[in-house]
Amino acid sequence: MQVNIAKNETRELLNDRIEQLNSDGFQSVQLAHFGDLNQDLINSLTVSVEEMMISAGDRKPLIKRVFSILIEGLQNILIHGMSSDDGQPALLIVASNESKYRVVLGNIASVSDKDRLIDYLTKLNEMDDDAVKTFYLEVLNNGLISTKGGAGLGFITMRMKSKDRLQYSFDDCGDGQLFFTISTDLERLAS
Secondary structure: OOOOOOHHHHHHHHHHHHHHHHHOOOOEEEEEEEEEOOHHHHHHHHHHHHHHHHHOOOOHHHHHHHHHHHHHHHHHHHHHOOOEOOEOEEEEEEEEOOOEEEEEEEEEEEHHHHHHHHHHHHHHHHOOHHHHHHHHHHHHHHOOOOOOOOOOOHHHHHHHHHOOOOEEEEEEEEOOEEEEEEEEEEEOOOO
16 A cells, blocks of 8 residues: 655644644754654654663663653554555654653554544553553463454553553544654653
């Protein structure tokens, strides 16, 4: 399937997300990527974020939680995001302020996936931390492996590791496609 997102649209989406981060009090964008995604780039991006957090003096438990969210989110994009012969457009932004990090991830999705994503994320966000852990174990033990190789643990892991709700949005790209963005915050002091 042909992914229909022009370069000027990618710049606009990236700028919109960065403006939203600034409005939400995240003064520093530590890393921003909007472009093709592959396994080598995932490795490079996660190592860069880990090194940046170590340099900033963040504690090891927080670094591990952010790393886990990055791996889950980027692998989800690589496995489940729409791609074409031109590659697979993916968004990653890591921003910070004195008290939090925000991880923002995005990819092209089909309009037909929107309701399912909203229902799943709403269910997940309504759970308290203990219910999320229980749900994770249920899916881990009983989850069916999808045709793309996933058992549905990615969003659960992101929610569990962040200890915060998952925020999400959809932008219409036309031709039955949406740009799906998901983000979560992690407290810097409560590792």
